[in-house]
Amino acid sequence: MPDLAVDGEVFTPSSPGYDAIRRPVNAAFQDVRPALVVRCRSVTDVVATVRYAAATGQRLVPRGGGHCFAGRSSTDGIVLDLSGLDGISMADNRISTIGAGARLAQVYAALHAHGRTLPAGCGPTVGIAGLTLGGGIGLLGRVYGLTCDRLAGAQVVLADGSVVDCDHEREPDLFWALRGAGGGQFGVVTSLRFDTVPEPVTTRIEARWSDVAVDELVAAWQDWAPDAPDEITVNLTLESEPGAPVRATLFGATTLAEAPARELLRGLTDRPCELRGDLPYPC
Ligand SMILES: Cc1cc2nc3c(=O)[nH]c(=O)nc-3n(C[C@H](O)[C@H](O)[C@H](O)COP(=O)(O)OP(=O)(O)OC[C@H]3O[C@@H](n4cnc5c(N)ncnc54)[C@H](O)[C@@H]3O)c2cc1C
The missing domain is CATH 3.40.462.20 (Vanillyl-alcohol Oxidase; Chain A, domain 3)
Structure with a gap:
């Protein structure tokens, strides 16, 4: 079996902390026991884990905030926990790049510091990635649309381990598919780039x-x-x-x-x- 070397942490059922990290938010899926949970610290970690899963034939699911109602961020294979990739930056006081592990409360607080926001959801611990990839409905939606309507680009690790940046010009079909088709379908998103709106x-x-x-x-x-x-x-x-x-x-x-x-x-x-x-x- 190939080695899995990552900067982050790898949890097996015998690791301290395994029970805490394996559980998603939804109580219906808290008994699912993954073979591994990998808490990534970098895009390189994501690539290594995707390649490891392919080489060992194990099912892999990404997890952001862990709020999936359908349990799709739980598996008895490998849970790829992106909570370590939660950096948020702002360019030109408008375009924000948000790590796929960030939660909504972090996103609102970081954007608020710039007088900006997103038409996103209400649950403070909901993950920005799962929410955006499924559309994202919020209190500003009737003015600014869905959260995915504000998505300007994304970085994605594909099933073969390659890293692509997509937007309207680069990999436009992938970019289209990321705006509402649901999480975990086309690759692991490592960061999302948003065209933010003025905070009202x-x-x-x-x-x-x-x-x-x-x-x-x-x-x-x-x-x-x-x-x-x-x-x-x-x-x-x-x-x-x-x-x-x-x-x-x-x-x-x-x-x-x-x-x-x-x-x-x-x-x-x-x-x-x-x-x-x-x-x-x-x-
Ligand atoms: C309390 C609560 C409040 C909510 N409020 C709202 C709301 O106001 N508006 C709204 O629109 N929705 C809302 N939702 C629904 C929520 O947006 C979805 O359940 C969403 O999928 C959760 O995303 P997550 O990252 O927290 O969940 P996860 O379970 O981590 O992920 C959800 C799905 O996305 C996939 N995924 C996660 N991260 C990635 C990634 N980086 N790359 C690829 N796939 C990924 C997972 O594999 C899974 O299939 C709410 C849900 C709850 C439980």
Whole structure:
């Protein structure tokens, strides 16, 4: 069997720390026991691990934030843990290169320092790579689109161990496929280059009702939501438990100031609505 030499760490089932590192976030997949977990520190580590997996015939899955609902970053083969590749840099106060192991909280904090952001998701520990490769929906999405719409380029290690940079001009088919087809399909992404957007000030919207007339609220929502302006993104959630009244929650954010936001929501319903303004995105 070939040797696996990396700058990072290799965990086998007998290594200290194996149980902590092998577990993804989703409890449904926490019993999966990989033969190896490789915590990469460099692109060279990724190449070495991809080649090792090919030479030994083992299944390899990349893992960013480990939040996959379908368990696709878990395997009994090799988990390629990219959490060590989480550097974030900014060029010309606009284009940010983000390591594939970065989590959303790190991304927002680093971009905030430049007054920039991305239309990405809400979960602070969700990985930027898994989110972007699957599309990425967030509170700024109605203004700026999906997270993958802001992707300007990526570095990818292919199945043969070669390293390619792709964008609209270089390897355009690969670049197209990285924007929404899902993670783990076409190679291991080691970094993503984003065209960031100015960070807006937002108004957080949160309203809760525990004894509302649900049919009236839903009818008002369906009348209001399709034509709501792009500057506002809200979800209406209804929760039902046996023997308890239906609970309704309106949650979201808007780049409008508090007063016009209140006015806009009055068009949805005149029931009392709790709003907080002037919060930095993603509030
Ligand atoms: C609490 C929570 C909140 C969420 N909020 C949002 C939200 O607001 N908006 C939204 O759009 N989605 C949201 N999601 C869904 C989330 O975006 C997806 O589950 C996403 O795939 C998670 O990415 P990850 O890197 O954390 O997960 P992982 O499990 O690490 O990876 C997900 C998939 O991508 C692959 N992958 C990971 N890294 C790489 C890489 N570097 N190269 C190639 N393939 C890779 C994995 O193999 C796997 O197939 C949320 C999920 C959770 C659990």
